[in-house]
Amino acid sequence: MLRNYLKRLNTGHAVFVSCLIVFHMWFLFDVVSTASRIEHVMFVLPLVTAACFIGLYILITLHREKESTDLGENHQKVDSRIPLIMIALCAYLLGMVTIGFDLSTFLFLSCSLWLMGERRISVILSFSVALTIFCVFGLREMVSLPVPTLLFSDF
């Protein structure tokens, strides 16, 4: 029975639900560790209990899930570019605080345009430069926000 259940289980989904349950449990322990009055856990306790019960219910009934093709367009095979764009986004985030908003925006745009299938170097460069200047200048001048930059420090 267990083998049959595991065979029909959508592993990715099961991992996701398990992560949600673990997160809720961790949150409850974090709250309880500092709680000294009933008010501190009054809302959190029922909330986490509900999350764990619903999560377990989903896990138990997961094997009944229809074949992936019936679950809509979101459930298609993952396009290999999606994780690459996610990695580029994380690198962009890191770049914002290390090499500045201007250079990191330019690099992210160039990289993602290439990943998305644009192969004309002139288009990649001109588009990235134009949008970088527009965004960084816009943030600074329109919204009056201090933006850490490497190249456009004298804007």
Added chain:
Amino acid sequence: MIDGPAFQEAIALLSEDTDAWAVVPPGILIGLLFGTIPGLSISIGMAIFLPLTLHMEFLPAILFLTAIFTGGGFGCAIPAILMNIPGTSASVATTFDGYPMARLGKHNHALGIALVSSVVGAGFSYLVLLLFIGPIANLVLKLGPSEMFLVSLWGMSLIAVLQEGFFSRGLLAGVFGLTLGLIGVSDLGVFRGTFGSAYLFDGIPAIPALIGMFAASELFNLIRDDYLIVDEQKRRMNLVEILSGMKRALSYPIVILRGGAIGTIIGAIPGVGSSVANLVSYASTKRQYNKDRTFGKGDERGVIASESANSSSEGGSMATLLALGIPGGGGTAIMLAAFSAHDVTGGPRFLSQNTDVVYAIILGNLVQVGLLALMGLAFIFLASSIVKVPLRFLIPTVLVMALLGSYAHTGNMTGPVTVTVFAIIGWVMRRYNYPVAATVIGILLATMVEGELLRSYQLTSGRLLSYIFDRPITLLLLALFITSLCFPFIQKNLMARKR
């Protein structure tokens, strides 16, 4: 009802003050722009232009800010329909059917529908406000913490119900959002789930989380396509289709008026209003008309229900601001700041002593709504050209704007980090059919829900149950909440019996 002499004075005030009219069109345009650009919310637009109002008289200043508010209210529908990015939580339900319509090449039609629904909804709410501002304010005053707690929970449960076939996932997504929303320092001063990071002391910023979950996660899925609309013929900008959409919206007067009524009433509830109103209106319309299961797949009535409710909630929130001096959200809070900058205090005394000014503000807003119809038409004609942009340019551009917009929102790196983290979480959730809307609304309402529960507990010295049974509104809301939770099971049983 209407105070005749004050009404006449209000008309005189508006007809004499040309400045009041000069600032309205730029205000609407600013609102449309800030509502349309992901990350730049209406509140940001109003905050940026607030200093400008210090150089204006009181009436033009307020009309300028309300013009931004009105323009932004509709502006948020544009990215919601074209890119599945609700500018604020008030446009969440617009994405449910608006975006599928756009993907089917009916973007012109959907935008036209949204414009008329917004205009009629907002116009309706201001008319109601003109007639019943006093009673609405008194009704809001009667709502205690237990009612606010239940309204918030009811709104949350509606999203779970809307997720057809995946009710338990909808509930889990909502509960997950509520838990995420509790991260930070609680009302009682306790640190929860902050990992010791000072960036999380104020909790997870809701707008960046919304952008990440809706926009960025959807953009990841769009990588497979070349354009937002696959069929080249359907990508063209078409004024006739926009106009036909506008006409079409008027063929559903009941849906619009019901949305308007729901929006006006729920919109008046501070903090919850617009976030919940669009969902309640959408859910009630879906319940009535979803016999062919077209909702969620591009049903125009879904867009009408959501847009009429979120625009009319603007009028509701103005009721509490003008009559009680209580801001319902970010936008009205900035208006309150403009009030105090002009040495005006909103509230019952302001309402009774300056009825003419209050009427002038309401009438000015009614005219603004009419102007929105014209300016919005021109604006959506231009905005709908976004579907002609190849996705290989659009996706990186929107991602960059989302990150930088969130930086502008929070003023530090918390915004961009939140967008990125929630983009990835949102993508995983979408993949397994969890409604990201439920999580976002959960994040938005969590602290309020908990706060209201605690206040109820403290007010009753722990005797919550007897308190609830003494309050008929609480009981009614409790019944609505339980019904909406049980609705999927009741529906399932009824359908099984029919078969």
